[in-house]
Amino acid sequence: MRYQPLVTALNLGSAALALQQFPVSTVGEASVRPLDITNLDSDSHSFGSKIEQWRFDEGPFENATGNLIFDTVHSLLQHWPNTRYRNGHNIVRGSIPTGTLLYHGTSRNTIPSEPDWIATDPEHSLVFARGDGSGWHLTLAATRPLKVLYFDGSSAAKISEGTMDTQDIIAWGEVQPERVFDEKSRIKDLCRWGKEFGIDGFVRMEMDFEIMLCDFTAGVEVVSFLHVRVLARDKNPYPYRLPDAPPLDPDALGRTFEAMHSGSWHNRYPGDSRIVLDLPGLISLYDIALAPSLVPVRAGLERLDHRVLGISSEDISQVKRKLTEVISRSDPGSGIDWKTLTHVIVDRYANRLELMQYLLNFTSSDSQEVFERAKLAQTQLRIMLTPYLLNDTVVPSADTPGVHPSQWASRFSGYVPQHTLP
Template identity: 55%
Template sequence: AHLVFETVNSFLQHWPNTRMRNGHNIVPGTAPPGTLLYHGTWHSGLPPGPEWTATDPEHSILFCRNTNGEDGCWHLTLMTTRPLKVVYFDGSSAAKGPSGMMDTQDIIAWGKVQPDWAYEERDRIEALCEWGREYDVDGFVRMEMDFEVMLCNFTSSVRVVSSLTLAKPGTNPKASRMFEAIYAGSQHNRYPGETRVQLDLSGLVSFYDTELVPSLVPARFETERWTHRLLNISDEDVAQARARLGEVLSRPAYRSGSGIDWLALIRVVVDRYSERLEFVHHLLNPTGPDSGDSDNITDTAMKTQVQLGNMLAPYILVDVTPPSTLPKTKEAGLDMLDWARPAYRLCATTHTGMLKGGAMTSSEKLLLNAVHDTTREICRVVTKMWGLGVLAGVDQFMGTDNERDVHAIENMMKIWKKDIDELMAWLDWNAWVKCRPACGPEEMCYLTTWPVGFPMPHRPRPRQPENGDPRSPSPSQPPVGEEPIPTRPPRGGRPPHGEPAEDWERPQPRCIRRVDPYTI
């Protein structure tokens, strides 16, 4: 449940989907009329078939070309003329590589995960658009250094705003262009993220849905989220997931579910607890030289207790009080906290207790369970910590007749620290992943972003059609002998890979320069 919660909380945000690259969700959505899309190309005409467009021009300029020996390069700006029906793949789903970033697309395009086909982008876009034609899908939304729309048709849903020959960049063009694309993507780092696409969460298809895809459960048992992918999915679960997505894309508007704004509900929970839990964690990890003194221990415990009480304040009824005296034996255990159960129940059920599943889609029931189980665990831990603080005599408003014991308080704080550490690790909210200390004015906080800092890929030889005939050039490619249109940052001109970053597999936040010399 907590994985469904956090992945949905991260939709269309660059930061969390750069950190956890292997997406596990497919979501229908729309891009409204008047949305600008950008296409870097090698000629002035419209592509006759499916092609890639960017939501920011800094991204599409990476693919800008001119094959006639002239200065400058061609850059196309488009505007949507009607709502685009799109399908969103979360994670770094446009980043090329065999480590799982494209698994969900493979399932839809080819019916199975194809790790060796990561660079078969032309086949991929054509297969996805062919699959989506039955459901009137206009395009597919993905993310690498920024967001993109794989547009299936350039004549039925967009019109040309401009087709321009742009000037060549100045000095150090490769590094500066790549940085600017990454910087443009960083503008969508946090909620609300990329706002030009609106998702319909009532149609969510999640590969963390254990009822939809039970075959993935055993392989993930006791494994870290970094390693999760779809390699072990069964054929039956593939068929079920594809059928669910087809059903979602085919249903009429009047069957779109309960009308609950699930993202707003998830954000209410995140906004309520994110900074408060982080602050409690800060209080319990003092760094001063006198932090171990008995007076400081008691002071820290009382300050922490205030924060715990603030989180529970809407749920502490007037009759929620501890017994006046308590046994000091360890055997009493958590039964000593029975008096706090009413506060826990209210905290755990207030957001979801009145939501019923009658009009909900199967996706909404999954979301309801995700919110319910996540808030329940938060409330369990916070109520336990608060109750222990009351019993230890560090609460300003209630307590027992037992004398305050500094050693008992110190032991309690060890329990507190363990509890908050385990809760925050379990939740793993992206809001807590940040540069510490904050970056300077000429810097930005950065996570290693494909393709920069990744190992140079081993690219298998292009696949041949099943009949063995050489594959003919795709319609959007230039004539033979001229530079093919790129489906990734230019490699002739390779992007500034350099040495692989130490954290390319599990990126950690760090500050990088925003001005030359760049440090990506």
């Protein structure tokens, strides 16, 4: 793959601007999608094939979502950003490697015979190992790679404002907010749908990451099933008292805290690394071509209010067809580590672009102050783009006959600078 490096730096850098820790709006994104993560392994490598795509003199187009796709990819399997932006829009094929330990807490001395939940950390599963002074804690090990689908966001949070929308359209063919607590039906219907494709489970996140495991006899073996000593869980395990509530159980409060504590271990990159995602197989509901009916639904809304409710039945069918295609394919892709690449881009550009934003967010009636600030901004730009500023590249004037104004920066134009790197 060859492309003009300055163009790449500008557009990948613009994507990193979306990764600063403040609410992101779809209005204001660069008109060129910096990294279309939904088509990572295509022949064009998502950098386009027309000079007209590289119009630096045009502002962003309204309702663009490339920055949101990039940001969600950068945040996958990380607890904090998916807590902050709780309504997930991505479905990603993944696997859990052979030998990975998984945990299930229960009040019964019985290994589940139907779909149930397991945790990636024992601190999480022990919250559910409750009974009259004791509970049971099951440890499993994967005997082969487990095939899973990951729903991003706080996809296990029981709230009706959008956390489970993507699961609903797969399980039931529509968003059903009134069934937010209908978890038994949700797990059974998801597993019933996934059985045709060999899906072993579905990864979600609440206090910590969990897996809706479809079959406790397939792809896993029992490491231990222990009768553990726990105090009876209080009906009110929160740091406040109801007027007629029984005395608080400090041990139950401690277990709940430890479940949240274990989730915080995955707050930032690399997140929960026990789940390996297939990023070229990512399905994003922020993809305007895949789910165009959501464009007017989220128009004018802050990102925190984006959700999938309102998607058309036609788009749901298209999403499910695309998902079926992705999870059925055996093509391993290009072998490029897209997860690492997105983080390299963020590491390199995010703080620098934040500084640029600070430098440009400046008003003054003093022309000398404006001039000095402009010089600082240019200095920072040169620092960012030094690896891509070729000594002999000449930018033609805008009125050069037969030459597009951006042709010098395009790998498709045939324009060859006087000196190029090999």
